[in-house]
Amino acid sequence: MTPTQAKSISLNGMALRRLLKFQSDLDNIIQIQCSHGNWNCSAYMMGLANGLIMANSIMTGEAADFLEAPEEWLDDLNTDDFAPTEGSVASAQLLLAEVK
Numbered sequence: 001m002t003p004t005q006a007k008s009i010s011l012n013g014m015a016l017r018r019l020l021k022f023q024s025d026l027d028n029i030i031q032i033q034c035s036h037g038n039w040n041c042s043a044y045m046m047g048l049a050n051g052l053i054m055a056n057s058i059m060t061g062e063a064a065d066f067l068e069a070p071e072e073w074l075d076d077l078n079t080d081d082f083a084p085t086e087g088s089v090a091s092a093q094l095l096l097a098e099v100k
Contacts (some may be wrong), residue, residue, distance in 0.1 A: 013092045
């Protein structure tokens with residue numbers, strides 16, 4: 001094997017590792033963005049999720065399974081019905097204290 005061939009094989013291996021890492025990261029981002037409470041908050045968030053789904057489709061060559069708009073966006077719901085309780089506020093404060 002010539003030095004040029006060895007260099008080519010090494011570069012191809014690095015490119016493949018980067019591509020596989022990118023695909024894994026994209027899969028994780030799609031899973032987060034497509035979770036309930038995220039993609040269905042607003043049309044913008046659904047568009048972001050569908051854009052990531054399209055990018056994945058382009059990379060893999062698989063057909064894209066786009067999300068469809070819900071009957072009502074979560075951002076449009078009356079948030080007075082979801083007022084935090086004293087227990088949930090205390091839990092949030094404990095979580096914040098752990099982060100600091």
